[in-house]
Amino acid sequence: xxxxxxxxxxxxxxxxxxxxxxxxxxxxxxxxxxxxxxxxxxxxxxxxxxxxxxxxxxxxxxxxxxxxxxxxxxxxxxxxxxxxxxxxxxxxxxxxxxxxxxxxxxxxxxxxxxxxxxxxxxxxxxxxxxxxxxxxxxxxxxxxxxxxxxxxxxxxxxxxxxxxxxxxxxxxxxxxxxxxxxxxxxxxxxxxxxxxxxxxxxxxxxxxxxxxxxxxxxxxxxxxxxxxxxxxxxxxxxxxxxxxxxxxxxxxxxxxxxxxxxxxxxxxxxxxxxxxxxxxxxxxxxxxxxxxxxxxxxxxxxxxxxxxxxxxxxxxxxxxxxxxxxxxxxxxxxxxxxxxxxxxxxxxxxxxxxxxxxxxxxxxxxxxxxxxxxxxxxxxxxxxxxxxxxxxxxxxxxxxxxxxxxxxxxxxxxxxxxxxxxxxxxxxxxxxxxxxxxxxxxxxxxxxxxxxxxxxxxxxxxxxxxxxxxxxxxxxxxxxxxxxxxxxxxxxxxxxxxxxxxxxxxxxxxxxxxxxx
Amino acid sequence: xxxxxxxxxxxxxxxxxxxxxxxxxxxxxxxxxxxxxxxxxxxxxxxxxxxxxxxxxxxxxxxxxxxxxxxxxxxxxxxxxxxxxxxxxxxxxxxxxxxxxxxxxxxxxxxxxxxxxxxxxxxxxxxxxxxxxxxxxxxxxxxxxxxxxxxxxxxxxxxxxxxxxxxxxxxxxxxxxxxxxxxxxxxxxxxxxxxxxxxxxxxxxxxxxxxxxxxxxxxxxxxxxxxxxxxxxxxxxxxxxxxxxxxxxxxxxxxxxxxxxxxxxxxxxxxxxxxxxxxxxxxxxxxxxxxx
Amino acid sequence: xxxxxxxxxxxxxxxxxxxxxxxxxxxxxxxxxxxxxxxxxxxxxxxxxxxxxxxxxxxxxxxxxxxxxxxxxxxxxxxxxxxxxxxxx
Numbered sequence: 001x002x003x004x005x006x007x008x009x010x011x012x013x014x015x016x017x018x019x020x021x022x023x024x025x026x027x028x029x030x031x032x033x034x035x036x037x038x039x040x041x042x043x044x045x046x047x048x049x050x051x052x053x054x055x056x057x058x059x060x061x062x063x064x065x066x067x068x069x070x071x072x073x074x075x076x077x078x079x080x081x082x083x084x085x086x087x088x089x090x091x092x093x094x095x096x097x098x099x100x101x102x103x104x105x106x107x108x109x110x111x112x113x114x115x116x117x118x119x120x121x122x123x124x125x126x127x128x129x130x131x132x133x134x135x136x137x138x139x140x141x142x143x144x145x146x147x148x149x150x151x152x153x154x155x156x157x158x159x160x161x162x163x164x165x166x167x168x169x170x171x172x173x174x175x176x177x178x179x180x181x182x183x184x185x186x187x188x189x190x191x192x193x194x195x196x197x198x199x200x201x202x203x204x205x206x207x208x209x210x211x212x213x214x215x216x217x218x219x220x221x222x223x224x225x226x227x228x229x230x231x232x233x234x235x236x237x238x239x240x241x242x243x244x245x246x247x248x249x250x251x252x253x254x255x256x257x258x259x260x261x262x263x264x265x266x267x268x269x270x271x272x273x274x275x276x277x278x279x280x281x282x283x284x285x286x287x288x289x290x291x292x293x294x295x296x297x298x299x300x301x302x303x304x305x306x307x308x309x310x311x312x313x314x315x316x317x318x319x320x321x322x323x324x325x326x327x328x329x330x331x332x333x334x335x336x337x338x339x340x341x342x343x344x345x346x347x348x349x350x351x352x353x354x355x356x357x358x359x360x361x362x363x364x365x366x367x368x369x370x371x372x373x374x375x376x377x378x379x380x381x382x383x384x385x386x387x388x389x390x391x392x393x394x395x396x397x398x399x400x401x402x403x404x405x406x407x408x409x410x411x412x413x414x415x416x417x418x419x420x421x422x423x424x425x426x427x428x429x430x431x432x433x434x435x436x437x438x439x440x441x442x443x444x445x446x447x448x449x450x451x452x453x454x455x456x457x458x459x460x461x462x463x464x465x466x467x468x469x470x471x472x473x474x475x476x477x478x479x480x481x482x483x484x485x486x487x488x489x490x491x492x493x494x495x496x497x498x499x500x501x502x503x504x505x506x507x508x509x510x511x512x513x514x515x516x517x
Numbered sequence: 518x519x520x521x522x523x524x525x526x527x528x529x530x531x532x533x534x535x536x537x538x539x540x541x542x543x544x545x546x547x548x549x550x551x552x553x554x555x556x557x558x559x560x561x562x563x564x565x566x567x568x569x570x571x572x573x574x575x576x577x578x579x580x581x582x583x584x585x586x587x588x589x590x591x592x593x594x595x596x597x598x599x600x601x602x603x604x605x606x607x608x609x610x611x612x613x614x615x616x617x618x619x620x621x622x623x624x625x626x627x628x629x630x631x632x633x634x635x636x637x638x639x640x641x642x643x644x645x646x647x648x649x650x651x652x653x654x655x656x657x658x659x660x661x662x663x664x665x666x667x668x669x670x671x672x673x674x675x676x677x678x679x680x681x682x683x684x685x686x687x688x689x690x691x692x693x694x695x696x697x698x699x700x701x702x703x704x705x706x707x708x709x710x711x712x713x714x715x716x717x718x719x720x721x722x723x724x725x726x727x728x729x730x731x732x733x734x735x736x737x738x739x740x741x742x743x744x745x746x747x748x749x750x751x752x753x754x755x756x757x758x759x760x761x762x763x764x765x766x767x768x769x770x771x772x773x774x775x776x777x778x779x780x781x782x783x784x785x786x787x788x789x790x791x792x793x794x795x796x797x798x799x800x801x802x803x804x805x806x807x808x809x
Numbered sequence: 810x811x812x813x814x815x816x817x818x819x820x821x822x823x824x825x826x827x828x829x830x831x832x833x834x835x836x837x838x839x840x841x842x843x844x845x846x847x848x849x850x851x852x853x854x855x856x857x858x859x860x861x862x863x864x865x866x867x868x869x870x871x872x873x874x875x876x877x878x879x880x881x882x883x884x885x886x887x888x889x890x891x892x893x894x895x896x897x898x
Contacts, residue, residue: 252717252743254542254741254742254743255538255541255742257742257743258541258542258742261746391844391847392844392846392847419876420876421820421821421843421844421875421876422821422844422848422876422877422878423844423847423876446538446541447541466543483537483878484878485848485851485855485878485879486848486850486851486854487847487848487851488846488847488848488849488850489847490847491846531817532819532822533819533821533822533877533878533881534819534820534821534822537821537878537880537881561815561888561891561892562815562816562884562885562888562889562892565815565884565885565887565888565891566881566884566885566888568884569880569881569883569884569887570880570884572880573880574880
């Protein structure tokens with residue numbers, strides 16, 4: 001056991017993860033070695049002009065998938081996805097087992113996989129877990145630990161060779177017979193295919209699964225034929241209602257709006273609120289409400305932004321069309337407006353996860369970000385953030401882009417109600433660390449705003465007022481304690497059921513098994 | 518410093534969420550409600566909850582009042598007994614109709630203040646005038662006791678008493694509102710307007726608030742936190758208004774220093790009432806001490 | 810009366826049901842709700858202290874918890890217990 005830079009005890013070897021665990025030493029401490037990993041050379045002779053196969057099982061056979069291998073998926077179909085379940089069902093029927101699945105994220109619809117876990121078809125999940133699968137893993141129902149990586153850390157792991165994908169199954173809303181793929185069209189359109197690019201580049205075998213096979217060549221190609229080995233057409237790759245939402249609306253919940261107002265006021269009072277500002281916002285909740293207030297302030301002051309980043313919704317599309325941004329950098333399209341905009345507007349650019357957030361390349365998007373508003377389950381006195389575990393210690397959320405945007409943004413704002421019900425969100429020490437405090441600049445709650453003392457420049461620039469009440473993080477911790485009263489600690493065993501990697505591949509924390517509910 | 522009463526947020530007395538957190542939305546005042554938002558079967562539980570809340574919650578800079586049940590109910594006396602000992606700023610009383618109502622309350626409150634060794638006369642009274650008789654007696658009610666510091670016209674109850682219904686621009690409440698605002702200023706108490714019921718209609722709230730401000734109201738009762746920023750915005754002088762007011766007040770100051778009787782701004786003569794209004798604007802904006 | 814209730818199942822509240830117990834049976838408290846494991850000890854402490862203040866030695870309490878803090882819990886236990894014991898006026 002050794003202690004890492006955020007004070008967590010990490011064993012030097014974790015079975016099912018690594019024998020030589022790299023400890024987190026700081027946000028800018030780990031340097032890459034060696035070269036990028038590469039897939040085997042291959043050729044497709046001019047005699048073959050059709051890569052389609054009749055069904056998923058045929059593709060699995062052709063791919064050479066064996067028990068024990070690693071398969072990957074993207075999550076652009078979100079809670080409307082059918083592909084992950086279909087592929088695992090096929091594997092199960094074919095007697096393939098002990099698979100490592102490597103999705104960019106899982107959703108409630110994937111609780112279907114529970115039976116495959118219990119039957120041994122799935123041996124390990126390297127990706128986020130939630131719902132019943134998360135609960136199963138938390139209570140010790142999986143043999144090997146879940147390995148969590150951020151949106152930027154995942155491509156880093158693939159590109160550096162830490163994770164070798166044997167077969168990537170890419171859900172493609174539109175495809176042609178030679179393997180050109182796009183997410184912009186089709187009944188299951190999802191817009192950007194940002195998270196699929198790394199898999200297409202590096203997986204040993206790439207299988208595209210589509211429900212909209214079109215004439216060659218497909219329009220608005222996002223993943224080209226040079227990277228795709230096989231194409232399978234199925235009835236439906238997903239349910240549109242679960243893939244994209246209608247128009248994204250700003251919340252009317254008063255408490256969320258209050259916190260959002262404070263966050264927006266913080267941004268407006270910072271040195272970054274000027275011509276050319278860039279920011280990232282979430283798909284809803286406090287983050288989106290804060291963005292709405294910032295947008296109003298931009299209109300009032302006549303400020304035009306440079307780019308909007310991240311998960312793109314109609315809100316950002318409207319800002320682009322209004323001229324409040326010059327470009328949108330889209331790694332994930334959340335609603336219909338974003339899907340429609342991406343192929344129509346040259347200023348709405350699709351970016352891969354590598355481009356978006358990989359810390360091991362010549363420079364990713366988050367490095368250029370001025371400000372981001374993020375959520376948290378918990379924040380502590382050192383400004384460390386936990387987004388992975390819930391108040392009972394269950395591992396129920398992935399990292400998403402949290403570590404990446406927090407590191408890259410010049411002003412990282414964490415918004416959270418001080419308590420959720422009776423559970424404090426601002427605590428002495430977070431149960432598990434997702435994002436280190438050294439990259440977190442401010443915590444905004446309904447009881448006030450705490451600026452990280454590391455940011456003396458911000459503390460000097462910002463004047464407290466009724467619209468921006470400043471407090472210390474210690475005051476927030478004490479207030480939360482007082483309101484919550486006495487609490488018993490989370491009960492857990494020593495067994496590690498989850499590994500939380502930092503975006504540079506080091507281990508920032510581990511998750512331990514909790515008692516069954 | 519003139520106490521602002523632009524927004525008074527109702528906190529339903531049986532709702533822990535709002536009782537614990539309502540003040541965080543920074544209304545000028547909170548009203549812990551034992552009356553209309555609490556059903557009959559919940560009256561006892563709400564009273565206990567409100568009492569415990571008053572004992573333990575720090576309301577920051579908000580004025581803290583409790584709306585008790587009406588004098589025509591069996592609850593009002595126990596309501597007073599439970600809440601007054603805990604240092605509230607005032608009570609709000611529904612359906613006040615006569616100065617005798619006020620005197621009855623005044624005595625009951627004094628009794629409790631004495632019993633608990635509290636400074637006598639500190640607890641203020643806001644009277645809700647929800648019947649034609651109450652509106653008619655507005656001035657006499659407002660002057661019936663030193664404790665009365667605000668009067669408010671009713672909404673739905675008043676419409677019922679007037680045997681009319683709600684119209685789009687509340688035509689039926691125009692006269693009652695005007696009567697109350699006159700009586701209030703004549704009695705030197707605050708006129709505070711009634712609630713705006715449609716919590717999704719931001720524009721409608723803004724229009725109504727602008728109108729009641731124009732006829733002399735100092736604030737409004739609020740039933741949803743989202744209404745607060747809008748009402749504050751209407752009652753906050755604009756930068757232009759502040760600049761103009763500063764000019765006028767400065768000119769008046771200079772005239773006084775020079776011993777001149779007439780005040781002149783931008784070459785035009787400015788009357789004393791105009792100067793007074795300018796001072797009032799600056800007080801509202803928090804830039805000038807004073808006020809009643 | 811045999812049982813009395815105070816509170817609701819709304820966020821930050823709890824629903825307390827107080828039932829009459831035979832003299833000498835003592836205080837019996839059960840509870841359920843979100844995250845109850847972490848607050849069990851604290852809730853028992855507050856409930857018992859409140860009953861003691863009221864001079865109640867025999868009662869059965871059932872608490873459905875939805876994030877109520879000590880202030881709310883005390884108020885609900887008191888209201889339910891008082892109503893059970895005969896209420897006001």
